[in-house]
Amino acid sequence: MIAVESINKQFAGRRVLDHLSFTVPDGQITALLGANGAGKTTCLRIITGLLRADAGRVRLGGVDVARDPMAARRQLGVVGDREGLYERLTVAEYLTMFARVQGLCGKELDRALQSVREELELDELWQRRTRGFSQGERMKVSLARALVHRPRHLILDEPTRGLDVLAARLLRRTLLRLRQQGTTILFSSHVMSEVSELSDRVLVMAGGRIVGGGSPAELLAHTGCDNLEDAFVTLAYGAAVGKRTEEEPA
Numbered sequence: 001m002i003a004v005e006s007i008n009k010q011f012a013g014r015r016v017l018d019h020l021s022f023t024v025p026d027g028q029i030t031a032l033l034g035a036n037g038a039g040k041t042t043c044l045r046i047i048t049g050l051l052r053a054d055a056g057r058v059r060l061g062g063v064d065v066a067r068d069p070m071a072a073r074r075q076l077g078v079v080g081d082r083e084g085l086y087e088r089l090t091v092a093e094y095l096t097m098f099a100r101v102q103g104l105c106g107k108e109l110d111r112a113l114q115s116v117r118e119e120l121e122l123d124e125l126w127q128r129r130t131r132g133f134s135q136g137e138r139m140k141v142s143l144a145r146a147l148v149h150r151p152r153h154l155i156l157d158e159p160t161r162g163l164d165v166l167a168a169r170l171l172r173r174t175l176l177r178l179r180q181q182g183t184t185i186l187f188s189s190h191v192m193s194e195v196s197e198l199s200d201r202v203l204v205m206a207g208g209r210i211v212g213g214g215s216p217a218e219l220l221a222h223t224g225c226d227n228l229e230d231a232f233v234t235l236a237y238g239a240a241v242g243k244r245t246e247e248e249p250a
């Protein structure tokens, strides 16, 4: 389980997260929604230990991320918003390096590399240096890096941004398979169709807090809307703009 407990974060005196609290249940896919600038990336960066909260704490499977970052990292895979691949390394070298950092070696390392290579269809990229990789190719390598040590928790910040149809489909299928295997997944997105397809639970952020949460069906029932986009808009921006106007095509 991921537990976010009353987190505050300010940038230059402006509060972005305001006693933000939520939990992400084990073995489920949870989507984090919010308008541009709502604080999703800030929240995800705090969960992954890349950024420190001003107050509050995050626990990953019971481990306090700020107090024991190494233990937290072992059970965490991250696909972030600013992916830095090491351009001089081949995919094989890059993934080997990250797997070793996670403590894998010998046969276990070989098995882990083979597993992500097959799962993410990396054969053609395997011996290529990552310099010049397309958005979709970078995503595959980032996801492979996040998964190579088979973490219990996976965090993804807008993972399908910039992906073509097939790459986005591969990513969605991979997430659904990981859920079947028991991985706990939290991802941010602006794409309502993928949120509907993937999510067991949806969390809506506004004003630095969670303003709505539940299964997609619960959010529809709570807002009285008949689709997730309207429910999101109602929760994130207020009821006045929640429903589509008559002129706007559905």
Ligand SMILES: Nc1ncnc2c1ncn2[C@@H]1O[C@H](COP(=O)(O)OP(=O)(O)OP(=O)(O)O)[C@@H](O)[C@H]1O
Residues within 6 Å of the ligand: 011, 012, 016, 034, 035, 036, 037, 038, 039, 040, 041, 042, 043
């Ligand atoms: N390092 C920083 N310094 C100053 N302000 C920052 C910093 N990081 C984030 N912010 C501000 O915090 C707010 C939340 O940003 P964040 O990137 O978390 O939003 P988001 O919900 O991920 O947005 P988007 O959907 O556009 O990606 C924004 O107003 C942003 O400008």
